[in-house]
Amino acid sequence: MTPLDPHPAASTHSAGRKRVGRRPMLMAALLGTAGLAACGEGPSGSTTAEPEQSPSDAPSPTGTTSEPTREPAAAPSGTTAPDDPLAGWSLEEKVGQLLMVGVDAAAPSQTSKDAVTAHHAGNIFLSGRSSASATAISRTVSAFTGLTESSTHGVPMLVATDQEGGNVQVLSGPGFSSIPSGAEQAGQSREQLVASATAWGQELASAGVTMNLAPVADLVDIASPASNAPIGQWHREYGRDAATASSQARAFAEGMRAAGVTPTFKHFPGLGRVKENTDTASGVTDSVTTRSGDPAVAVFGDAIAGGAEVIMVSSAYYSRIDVGAPAVFSSMIVTDMLRAEMGFTGVVITDDVSAAVQVQDWGAGERAVKAVSAGCDLVLASADASVVGAMATALVSAARSDPALAARIDESARRILALKSAKQGG
Numbered sequence: 001m002t003p004l005d006p007h008p009a010a011s012t013h014s015a016g017r018k019r020v021g022r023r024p025m026l027m028a029a030l031l032g033t034a035g036l037a038a039c040g041e042g043p044s045g046s047t048t049a050e051p052e053q054s055p056s057d058a059p060s061p062t063g064t065t066s067e068p069t070r071e072p073a074a075a076p077s078g079t080t081a082p083d084d085p086l087a088g089w090s091l092e093e094k095v096g097q098l099l100m101v102g103v104d105a106a107a108p109s110q111t112s113k114d115a116v117t118a119h120h121a122g123n124i125f126l127s128g129r130s131s132a133s134a135t136a137i138s139r140t141v142s143a144f145t146g147l148t149e150s151s152t153h154g155v156p157m158l159v160a161t162d163q164e165g166g167n168v169q170v171l172s173g174p175g176f177s178s179i180p181s182g183a184e185q186a187g188q189s190r191e192q193l194v195a196s197a198t199a200w201g202q203e204l205a206s207a208g209v210t211m212n213l214a215p216v217a218d219l220v221d222i223a224s225p226a227s228n229a230p231i232g233q234w235h236r237e238y239g240r241d242a243a244t245a246s247s248q249a250r251a252f253a254e255g256m257r258a259a260g261v262t263p264t265f266k267h268f269p270g271l272g273r274v275k276e277n278t279d280t281a282s283g284v285t286d287s288v289t290t291r292s293g294d295p296a297v298a299v300f301g302d303a304i305a306g307g308a309e310v311i312m313v314s315s316a317y318y319s320r321i322d323v324g325a326p327a328v329f330s331s332m333i334v335t336d337m338l339r340a341e342m343g344f345t346g347v348v349i350t351d352d353v354s355a356a357v358q359v360q361d362w363g364a365g366e367r368a369v370k371a372v373s374a375g376c377d378l379v380l381a382s383a384d385a386s387v388v389g390a391m392a393t394a395l396v397s398a399a400r401s402d403p404a405l406a407a408r409i410d411e412s413a414r415r416i417l418a419l420k421s422a423k424q425g426g
Contacts, residue, residue: 085417086410093153094413095395096120098372100160102354102382105130105170108140115388116144122152122416125382126161126170126209134175134207141208156420158378160211160264163204167234168214176203182216183235186244190251197255205260210423213312213349215252217265217303219245219296220272229277230267237272242295246302253308262423265303266312267351268338269327270296278315278326278351278358279383285317291337301342309419310347311338313376315358325374326358329367334375347377347419354381354388365394373405377412 086094100123101115115121124144130137145157161170166181179185179200185193204212216236225232225240238248253263269289273296276284289296300311315328322332328350338344353359353367362370368379368391381388399406 086413089153089413091396091399091406091409092392093120094409095392095399096152097122097155097413097416098377098379098395098409099123099368099388099392100125100158100349100378100380100382101388102127102352102380102385103140103144104128105137105140105161106132108143109385112385113144113147115385115392116147117151119389119392120151120153121388121392122148122155123158123160123378125213125380126159127382128170130171131173132171133173134171134203136173137171137175137207137209145208155417156424158211158262158416158420158423159209160213161204161209162213163200163209164214164216164236165200166236168236171204171207171209175206181235182238182248185252186238186248188248190247193248193251194255194258197252198258199255201256201259201261209261211262211264211310212256213264213266214256215249215263215265216267217245217249217299218267218270218272219299221295222273227275228272229275230271230279232272242299246299249299250303250306253303253306260423262309262419264310264312264349265300265308267314267316268300268311269294269314269318269321269333270299271314271316272296274316279356282357282360283317284315284358285319287319289318289320291321292341297342300338304342304344308344308346309422310349311344312349312351312380313338315351315353315356325370328353328359328376329362329370329374331374339375347415348375349378350376350380352380352382354385355383363394364390367391369394369398369405372408372412375408377415 096119099115099119099121101112101121103112103124103126105126105128112124126137141159145159148154148157162168163171163179164182165179165185169179172178177200185196188196201212216231216238218231218237219242220228220232220237221240222228225237231237237245239245249265253265256263270286273288274284274286278284303311313328313334315326317323317326318333321337322330327333334348338348350371353371354364359367364387371379372395379391381391395409399409
């Protein structure tokens, strides 16, 4: 979304509440799940370029096993059914873990609450602009996280928001600092930025926020940075060269982690070279970024090497990587490139696909199915909570007739549960 009107529901790891009696066994099983890592996501205002046609040499990984709607999930290879963290879950509950619904931080709606209670949405994003105190925000968060026992199989929520700084800061009331823009943060020494981000993260944690859709890892290395509508125009970037952008984005993330808040690197494979904003324009295309050897992509590679838990994928097209689909719907970009080639094993979150003009050619339900099929784990619907029901229904319906999609849903649900388990300290 645009920096002046960030995702209504910013995603951030949410604090968990009470757990059912089987929780210790579930959490132990989560930690034992192979290949899973914690991750995070990013703020609204992201936009990216349109992909070109580029053949993929890396085959898309196949799913694990599918399962009936109300039957226990099939155990992943190498484990036994009783230890499967999804044992006993309905398909509807598993799908809910893949959804992050927007909650207006200033005026939470019944629609957002219904997404949790009726459709099992397992994660929320505090969106918009709020001058409420940290104490008041904490009450809002608790009102939603308290619903987990009955609606999300007792598993804690990820509670996210957009707290980058500058023009993208959802929470600004008493208890929250006025955070400088990314470009200004880049002027601090690495040690200073880690310390600053730790303090900002502690403010979020005190309000119950567990995930920040930041830092921006987009490299704005074009001749006129201000012409880059989603990033450069708002000074959201951490530098104009890959080394600086990488170092400072990772410093911000390090501070967030130190405060117990999961950072989200965004917007893969980079939004720093497009002109239009995907939230307000269609056909937004990046005709520069390439699949390998590109410094903009290397910034995300550095984040992965540094332990990134969550990466947000943009909804722009990248014509030199995949001409056929926006990145968020492209298995070539999400599965082949980010996962197989770059080795990312954490959580992949979409940019907001609830109201972005770039993806309006697809119905809400189709957007969710296409994103998950491409390899995304979390579907962010921050600007329009009313579409979550259609997304949940479409995923459940499609999974019942498509074993490959059912297996993909299980894979993402396990990955998200592992992230939540890591947030709970095991």
